[in-house]
Amino acid sequence: MQARILELLRDEGPLSRVQLADRMGVSRTTIAAEVTRLGELGLAQEVGRAASNGGRRSKLVDLDPDIRFLGISIGATGLSVGITDGRLAVLAARSVDCDIRQGPEIVLAVALDEARAVMAEAGVDEPLGAGIGVPGPVDFHRGVSVSPPIMPGWDGYPVRDAVARELGCPVVLDNDVNVLAVGEQHAGVARAARDFLYVKIGTGIGCGIVVDGDLYRGVDGCAGDIGHIRISDDGPLCACGNTGCLEAYAGGAALARDARAAARTGRSPVLAELLEAQGELSAADIGVAVARGDAYALQLIRDSGHGVGQVLASLVSFFNPSLIVIGGRVTGLGHALLAEIRSVTYRRSLPLATGNLPIVISELGDQGGVIGAARLISGSVYAPFHDARA
Amino acid sequence: MQARILELLRDEGPLSRVQLADRMGVSRTTIAAEVTRLGELGLAQEVGRAASNGGRRSKLVDLDPDIRFLGISIGATGLSVGITDGRLAVLAARSVDCDIRQGPEIVLAVALDEARAVMAEAGVDEPLGAGIGVPGPVDFHRGVSVSPPIMPGWDGYPVRDAVARELGCPVVLDNDVNVLAVGEQHAGVARAARDFLYVKIGTGIGCGIVVDGDLYRGVDGCAGDIGHIRISDDGPLCACGNTGCLEAYAGGAALARDARAAARTGRSPVLAELLEAQGELSAADIGVAVARGDAYALQLIRDSGHGVGQVLASLVSFFNPSLIVIGGRVTGLGHALLAEIRSVTYRRSLPLATGNLPIVISELGDQGGVIGAARLISGSVYAPFHDARA
Known part of the structure; x- marks a missing residue:
């Protein structure tokens, strides 16, 4: 329930309590209670009243303006890193050339350097989470690369856990094409x-x-x-x-x-x-x-x-x-x-x-990977609240 | 909610109220109320008490034993027709040779003759619904065949509505491979x-x-x-x-x-x-x-x-x-x-x-198509009760 509210606000922008209640087929009272809880979690808040259409104006709900996600999109010959807000608008981004064949230690060190630079640029101490795409097969549940043909040295490397340790936030790992597809779905054609x-x-x-x-x-x-x-x-x-x-x-x-x-x-x-x-x-x-x-x-x-x-x-x-x-x-x-x-x-x-x-x-160009990676982690960060009510 | 109860009973057999409540994440009271309504609709009923495991034995719920579905599976060179119960066990079935190129009037007449014969055999006056598979592309929502390469004369023919008129029950139409896949899912490998x-x-x-x-x-x-x-x-x-x-x-x-x-x-x-x-x-x-x-x-x-x-x-x-x-x-x-x-x-x-x-x-052989067609219509017959509670 809470996850669905967060996803609706992420994908559609601020919505009134009435709109949220309609979309989700629940009462306004339920929505109000959930929004209060999301406010306590620092994820969503009321931001005023919706435009009137005659009756009493419904309260408008939006994501917390301080939500930040990190998106890291690693390709075979270069990588892009960006910081987004809760709606996945890119606030700052950087791209550098980087050969995937240098292996995970070197490539991830470059990615983390860029991540820190872009976080400093956007004034972010700690993102809510980070998404990463790599150019080869991934065991999504374990968060590791598996036998990637063009990625010597990456087989079985615990990319997700290594990056989570460095950044101190939840991380999801997926292959670059899934990340790009999801970016296109959020902000592209x-x-x-x-x-x-x-x-x-x-x-x-x-x-x-x-x-x-x-x-x-x-x-x-x-x-x-x-x-x-x-x-x-x-x-x-x-x-x-x-x-x-x-x-x-x-x-x-x-x-x-x-x-x-x-x-x-x-x-x-x-x-x-x-x-x-x-x-x-x-x-x-x-x-x-x-x-x-x-x-x-x-x-x-x-x-x-x-x-x-x-x-x-x-x-x-x-x-x-x-x-x-x-x-x-x-x-x-x-x-x-x-x-x-x-x-x-x-x-x-x-x-x-x-x-x-x-x-x-x-x-979308390079931004597609950043937005897609941010979207994957946003879904994962919101998901723990999926069954909070059940 | 009601559709989900019916589908669980169809796919898993009789379940206690406790089991249903657990599977669906709702209270036993809610389940009891829904089962009462399904009883009034002639779809499900209480059939005694589940085996005890110490405490009070939970009431066992099952599909109504009189539910009957008709499955019609039409191939390029033959067709199979069968009657199933609510759990899609085949009670009676017949297969005949029939050339799809004879066109919809002749082929559907053969199918309906077989259907009536098999209904008589199983003592069924009117099934709750019928599923049909045909060997070519189908516009699922309109219930018609579309430009089927090996089915001259079938293009645009309103198969679903024609059969529904003859049988006096709801009908779904799909292509034969979808029907077979669904049959395999229900009763096969x-x-x-x-x-x-x-x-x-x-x-x-x-x-x-x-x-x-x-x-x-x-x-x-x-x-x-x-x-x-x-x-x-x-x-x-x-x-x-x-x-x-x-x-x-x-x-x-x-x-x-x-x-x-x-x-x-x-x-x-x-x-x-x-x-x-x-x-x-x-x-x-x-x-x-x-x-x-x-x-x-x-x-x-x-x-x-x-x-x-x-x-x-x-x-x-x-x-x-x-x-x-x-x-x-x-x-x-x-x-x-x-x-x-x-x-x-x-x-x-x-x-x-x-x-x-x-x-x-x-x-599964020929029965796969009959079971699959019955399963498609069972889902469709149960679906109107999907949002009965919302």
Whole structure:
């Protein structure tokens, strides 16, 4: 009951007692009693009266203005950290480059340094809780990373407990794609969607699944691991040890590999030039080459989009979502990628399932991970009050 | 509240007032009042006292013994009809061959004849409600079939309302795979599973998806339509008009087509013999040929299993289910099919997702559809009492 009040205030803003009573199907007296208790806990309070519509004006309830959450979103090549208020508006945020392969001690030390800096900036001594996303499978209940293909050294590392010890507050750990999906649901294009997919194309490829408004994690917590769906019987070796995985064709690391090959073999003169000038190439350089009119670079992007579209078409037939959001660094490569993903997905799926299916690019950028991580911990912090009344 | 009591009694059998109060987190007084109201409605009643454990024995509550549901499960080539009690035990059932392509008037007339016969057999004048499954996409809320590829003449036909008019009771319509999944959940191998897939390989191929104990239908109601996932860029023409669909490789209709080709070209001497003797071949004849040691027939089954396994591997990576149940006529072809499906699915999925994943054959047969259809209508009949207390 109290958790539901807190979630409504988080997602919709200040509500009158009457509105809360209506939404929850309970009496105003019950709401008043619960709000008093939430006030004692420092979580919610009355903030005046709602606009009148003739009768006596109902008291307006809002979250405590001093609630602060910390969101930490760790990707393969960089991390973002931010402080939000109770409604998950970002008050301060920082992003830095950081290679996940340095292992948990170093990466988490960087994250905690950034966290302390951003807390100082926002004048926060101790957040109510912190959410963390990492780019690989997570045992959600134990709060540890499990056999993450692109995260050497992280397997079994107790990320949640280590960070909780450092920060002195409750922490939740989830994989980065779940965190991004939840951020999109709170503040992005998926606000109105109940059943949607968030597909991240970064160094790797993964998918967050939302069913009826809640994250779906699967029985072992590894639902959405679409990067290792096999799209070909042979093909390049994947970081997971198999061949033919989507990720090994279409992820950021695969694109960087293909860019280097295209430069070395001379198939792409622009990429060859960039390689000579920079000494190395990333997926982003393919976008630069496309902007300079390089036809082979454009083909690399189309091939990537084709692979992603192939897998999405299968998922659309299976899951029949109301929306697909595409995010991750690789979306910075420009419109050709989205065009190819859409074209293949729409062509290969059932007409019934794609009739009203938007496939759109996330507009939240790095903030999506921060907001999503903050939302996960907000749900967890509020949850202890779930059955307070039962 | 009342719906929840009825569902608990349906799924677990007679429960004491104390047990009901515990499960639902309400007082015994509340339970007593609700049971009285359910008695007035003819749905539940007190049936004596529970076994004593020292104190005063709690009153035992059970469903009314006169509750009857009708389940109708229509497949592409046959239909099953049955009468169940409130706990969905089948009291009488009948199955007949019937070609779905004869159109809704003829097929529904056959179904209603069988329904009346089975009602007479079980001494039922009027069931509390009827559930129907049909082998194609359904608009669940409107109760009509929509653009079903293998069901000419059914598009837009008001199946639910037509049957409700004939039977004079509430009716729900769903697709056959959802109905089978729900039947498996109630009385089959999926009883303990919260998140599982039921894959039917019949004339076509489809999948029922259960998320946290409830059917997941997707935003347009066509989730689970995996028969039209493309597993190859070319390949045989599918009934849906596309090429390369799973169903066009691995479904019963595809197997019958391949059996005929193998007979005509002489690649399978046994199938050639069967074709000459019978004048036609079905998928089942491939099983006969395998039993007689025909190597090419065995290869046909393996190819079919390979295609199904390819798609299941993708779905396992995406959905991370706790169980996959395989059902449908084609499973009658024997162990080679299941062996191939398992082999490909396990090999191509993430180890984390397949570590504890059983892939098993349904043991319910035709009764699965009857029980599932009865369960769907039981939920719908109980649902009006869902908010009776709010």
